[in-house]
Amino acid sequence: MSLSREEVLHIAQLARIGLTDADVQKFQEQLSHILDQFAALRRIDTTGVPPTTFALPLENVWREDIVQPSLPVEDVLANAPAREGDFIRVRRVLE
Amino acid sequence: MSQPATAYEVVIGLEVHAQVATASKMFCPCPATYAGAAPNTHVCPICLGMPGVLPVMNRDAVEKTLLFALALGCTIPHDSKFDRKNYPYPDLMKGYQISQYDMPFSVNGHLDVDLPDGTVKRVGVTRVHLEEDTAMLRHESGAGGERYSVVDVNRAGSPLMEIVSEPDMRSPEEARRYLEMLREILRYTGVSRANMEEGNFRCDANISLRRFGAPQYGTKVEIKNMNSFRSVQMALEYEVRRQSEMLDRGEQITQETRGWLEAERRTVSQRSKEQAHDYRYFPEPDLPPVRPAAAWIEQLRVTVPELPQTKRHRFVEQYGLSAYDANLLSTPRARAEFFEQTIAIAGAARAKQVSNWLLGDIARLQNAHGQEFEHITIAPAQVAELIDLVERRVLNSTTAKAVLERIYTSGGSPTAAASDLGLVSAPAAGLDALLATVIAANPRAVTDFRGGKANAVQALVGAVMRETRGTADAAQVRELLLEKLARD
Ligand SMILES: [Zn+2]
Numbered sequence: 375m376s377l378s379r380e381e382v383l384h385i386a387q388l389a390r391i392g393l394t395d396a397d398v399q400k401f402q403e404q405l406s407h408i409l410d411q412f413a414a415l416r417r418i419d420t421t422g423v424p425p426t427t428f429a430l431p432l433e434n435v436w437r438e439d440i441v442q443p444s445l446p447v448e449d450v451l452a453n454a455p456a457r458e459g460d461f462i463r464v465r466r467v468l469e
Numbered sequence: 470m471s472q473p474a475t476a477y478e479v480v481i482g483l484e485v486h487a488q489v490a491t492a493s494k495m496f497c498p499c500p501a502t503y504a505g506a507a508p509n510t511h512v513c514p515i516c517l518g519m520p521g522v523l524p525v526m527n528r529d530a531v532e533k534t535l536l537f538a539l540a541l542g543c544t545i546p547h548d549s550k551f552d553r554k555n556y557p558y559p560d561l562m563k564g565y566q567i568s569q570y571d572m573p574f575s576v577n578g579h580l581d582v583d584l585p586d587g588t589v590k591r592v593g594v595t596r597v598h599l600e601e602d603t604a605m606l607r608h609e610s611g612a613g614g615e616r617y618s619v620v621d622v623n624r625a626g627s628p629l630m631e632i633v634s635e636p637d638m639r640s641p642e643e644a645r646r647y648l649e650m651l652r653e654i655l656r657y658t659g660v661s662r663a664n665m666e667e668g669n670f671r672c673d674a675n676i677s678l679r680r681f682g683a684p685q686y687g688t689k690v691e692i693k694n695m696n697s698f699r700s701v702q703m704a705l706e707y708e709v710r711r712q713s714e715m716l717d718r719g720e721q722i723t724q725e726t727r728g729w730l731e732a733e734r735r736t737v738s739q740r741s742k743e744q745a746h747d748y749r750y751f752p753e754p755d756l757p758p759v760r761p762a763a764a765w766i767e768q769l770r771v772t773v774p775e776l777p778q779t780k781r782h783r784f785v786e787q788y789g790l791s792a793y794d795a796n797l798l799s800t801p802r803a804r805a806e807f808f809e810q811t812i813a814i815a816g817a818a819r820a821k822q823v824s825n826w827l828l829g830d831i832a833r834l835q836n837a838h839g840q841e842f843e844h845i846t847i848a849p850a851q852v853a854e855l856i857d858l859v860e861r862r863v864l865n866s867t868t869a870k871a872v873l874e875r876i877y878t879s880g881g882s883p884t885a886a887a888s889d890l891g892l893v894s895a896p897a898a899g900l901d902a903l904l905a906t907v908i909a910a911n912p913r914a915v916t917d918f919r920g921g922k923a924n925a926v927q928a929l930v931g932a933v934m935r936e937t938r939g940t941a942d943a944a945q946v947r948e949l950l951l952e953k954l955a956r957d
Contacts, residue, residue, distance in 0.1 A: 388747055390557040427550045427572070432757035439491045439529035442498035450512045450622065458609075460508045461619035464559045466608060 376406045475713045477678040480686055481644045481705060482636035485651060486629050487661040488602065488669035489530045495601045495628040496524030496567065496756075503605070503623040504667055516626035518562030524755055530599060530628035531574070532769065535761060537630065537660040538575030538597040540773045545766050549574050551599075551753040556746075559620055560603040568631075570750040573598035574759065580634075580654075582646050583778060592647050593635030602627040630661065636675065636686065641705035645698050648672060653777045657802045665697055672701055677722070678712045687712075688722040692736055694729045704729040707736055780805055788812070788820035797828055803842040807849055814853035822856045830870055834877050847877050855883040862942040868892040892940050900933075900941065904953055907932045918954060926950055 382401050386393045393401065444450075447460050456463040494501045497515035515522045535545060552570040578594035604625040606618045632651065638644045652670060655663035663670040672695055677687035692708060695701045707729075712722055727736040775783075777799040784795035799805050804827060811823045831852070835845060855873060858864045864872060864887055875886040887893050907929055908915055917925035926947060933946045 384747075388555070388557075388749065427752040428756075428758050429754070430757065433760045435525060435757045436528035436531070437498070437525045439493050439527050440498060441493045441500050444499045444511050444513050445517075447507070447509050447512075450509045450517060458619050460510075461607075461621055462509070464618050464620060466616040466618050467559060 377402050377409065475678075475709070476680060477687075477709075477713050477716060478681050478683075479639055479641075479705075479709055480636045480677045480679065480689075481638040481641070482675040482689075483634045483638070483644055483647060484673045484675070485632040485634075485648070486671045487632065487655055487663055489533050489599070489628040489630050490659065490661050491527055491530050491533070491628055493527060494626040495527050495530055495599070497626055499626065501627045503621075503627065506623050508621040509623065511623040512625075516562065517622060518564075524567065524753075526756060526759070527628060531759060531761075533658075533660045534574050534597060534599045534628075534630050535766065536769050536773060537632075537655065537658055538578060539766070539770050540654055540658050540776065541575075541578035541580055541594050541597065541632075543575035543578030543594065543597055545575050545761055546572065547763075548572060548758060548760050550758045551756045552750045553753050554600075554748045554750055556748055558603075559618060560606050560625070562604060562622060562625055566601060566603065567753055567756070568600035568750075569598035572758075574761075580647060580650060581778065582643060582650055584643065584646060590637075590643060592637040592643075595633040595635055597630060597632050600629050600631060601625070602629040636677075636689075641702045641709065644674065644705055645702040648698055648701060650778070653800055656800070657774055657777055674701065674705060676705055676708050676712070678709070678716060687716075688724050690722065690724065691726045692729055693726060693739070694731075696731065700729055700731055703734065704736055707734065711736070774802065777802075777805070784808075788817060788824075790820060790824055794824050794828060798824060801842050803845070807842070807845070807852075810849035811852045811856075814850055815856050819853075819856055819860075822859075823852065826852055826856065826873075830873055831877075834874065838877075846880070847873075851876050851883055858883055858887065862945050863887065863893060865940075865942045868940055891938075900937075900946070900949065903933060903936055904929075904946075904949060907936065908950075908953065915954065926954070 379398055379402060382398050382405065383393070385405075386398075386401075451457050451460065451462065454462040488501075491501050493499060494511075494516055497513050499511045499513050499516055500506070501511075503511060515524055538545060549569065549572045551567050553565040554568045554570070555565040557564050573596045575597045576595065578597065580592050580594060582590045582592055584590055602624050605621045605623070607621075608616070608618050610616050634647065638647060652663045652665075655661040655670070661669060665671070674692045674695070675689045676692065677689040679685065679687040690708060690712070692704050695704050708727075715722060723738075726739045728739045729736050781792070781795045781799045784790045784798060785792055788795075790798070798808050808823055808827055811827075812820055815823060831845075831847065835842065838846075840846070855864070855869060855876075858872070859866070859869050864883075868887065868890075871890060871892060872883050872886045875881075875890060876883055879886070911929055911932060914925045914928040918929075929950050930943055930947050933950070934941055934943055
């Protein structure tokens with residue numbers, strides 16, 4: 375299964391990743407290869423097998439509604455690309 | 470504002486987001502309250518989306534969502550899960566929002582909307598699901614004109630319930646009523662504070678028009694940024710006009726998102742250039758499925774409170790209240806319960822008096838003190854006693870009000886308060902002596918009365934009231950005077 379150049383560019387756009395022409399070609403091949411793996415899985419007869427959405431034999435894992443201390447604001451902002459006061463500052467996305 | 474008659478049928482569906490009233494966030498133990506908190510102080514590695522963290526569901530948020538879904542008559546599937554809704558935007562710390570896609574907590578509910586003309590409109594509820602709220606963005610302009618945004622992550626990860634209606638509403642007014650009743654139920658069940666101004670109750674609308682009788686829906690437009698019930702109705706009314714005019718001119722409606730501009734009273738196109746939403750949903754691998762046990766659901770089902778609508782009808786039927794009073798008494802829930810607790814003491818025969826006190830003087834005091842009914846500083850037993858004192862004519866309507874004010878601010882029993890305030894009516898024996906004195910001191914009025922001027926007795930009543938500084942019951946005084954004058 376082969377992904378078109380347009381499909382790769384669309385996925386890059388969704389992920390907000392800029393790609394060079396060489397990147398596009400590389401990812402076209404790599405992503406197509408991943409899809410081939412799934413195509414192989416698809417050939418397995420799964421008649422009568424209920425679909426699963428989770429890989430582990432777990433269900434209903436909760437915590438009680440109890441508040442615990444949050445991080446100090448300096449730690450929260452430690453990885454921020456820029457800050458303004460105690461806010462994270464980012465480029466404006468919408469006009 | 471009423472709609473001009475048009476050739477088009479209006480089709481409206483609403484998507485409501487309500488913050489679930491929990492102490493902690495949906496998937497981490499940070500406080501879920503964000504209003505008034507200093508920016509980025511309710512944040513931890515989980516809601517910040519740091520690598521390697523593991524979200525764990527808040528059981529209370531799930532339970533409240535299930536309870537609310539049951540109140541709307543929804544079906545609870547035995548298997549549900551969370552999904553990742555992927556989109557890169559600065560209000561999403563992880564680049565995705567944990568939401569529910571194809572296996573939500575509940576489906577197929579409904580809300581019976583009471584319309585002003587007395588009819589009831591059933592609006593289908595497609596689903597009620599749970600997701601996490603996003604961070605808050607504020608758009609800024611720098612000194613040099615550069616435009617940027619600042620992010621406060623406090624809100625990110627708060628539990629948010631999404632309630633999606635079927636496109637069953639046929640006018641902006643129906644949409645508004647649906648929202649009002651939905652809010653009532655959210656508050657009644659204690660699931661959400663549901664306050665639009667505080668931002669914990671938000672509404673987006675889908676609206677399309679079609680010729681009456683047309684089998685297909687028209688192209689739908691999504692409207693956002695409506696900050697009050699009034700703006701929802703106004704924005705929808707604006708869209709009805711805009712779309713009918715376009716259709717009248719033979720133009721095509723564009724499928725798009727439009728924002729409501731409150732100040733300009735109109736909607737404008739947003740993001741029309743953006744391609745169709747492509748969220749690439751997939752099951753959240755960090756969260757195991759939710760399979761609510763049947764016993765849990767049944768246990769929740771019996772805790773769904775009697776809803777305001779049902780209560781209103783029952784109040785009319787059971788206590789003979791007017792529809793208007795029953796409507797007022799039914800919300801907030803604390804007032805409806807106060808009403809019935811008072812009746813449990815005072816007896817159903819006094820329902821009208823209880824209603825009058827609650828909707829009249831007590832409501833007035835409550836407003837004057839800026840109190841929500843939930844925190845009212847008076848108890849049903851006090852109101853029942855007050856009504857009893859009035860009925861036994863120990864207090865009259867004026868002195869009873871003074872007693873209410875006293876117990877409202879200082880507590881205590883109405884009897885004690887009346888005595889403290891020196892408002893207790895003169896005892897019958899003392900009153901009898903006083904009547905004799907007054908009659909003796911007003912021979913003119915007595916002569917007039919005996920001469921056939923029935924009104925002359927009022928002068929005597931007035932004199933008695935002055936002597937008792939208004940504490941006597943005027944009607945009783947009048948009765949006693951008439952008796953005495955007839956006998957003597
Ligand atoms: Zn957190």
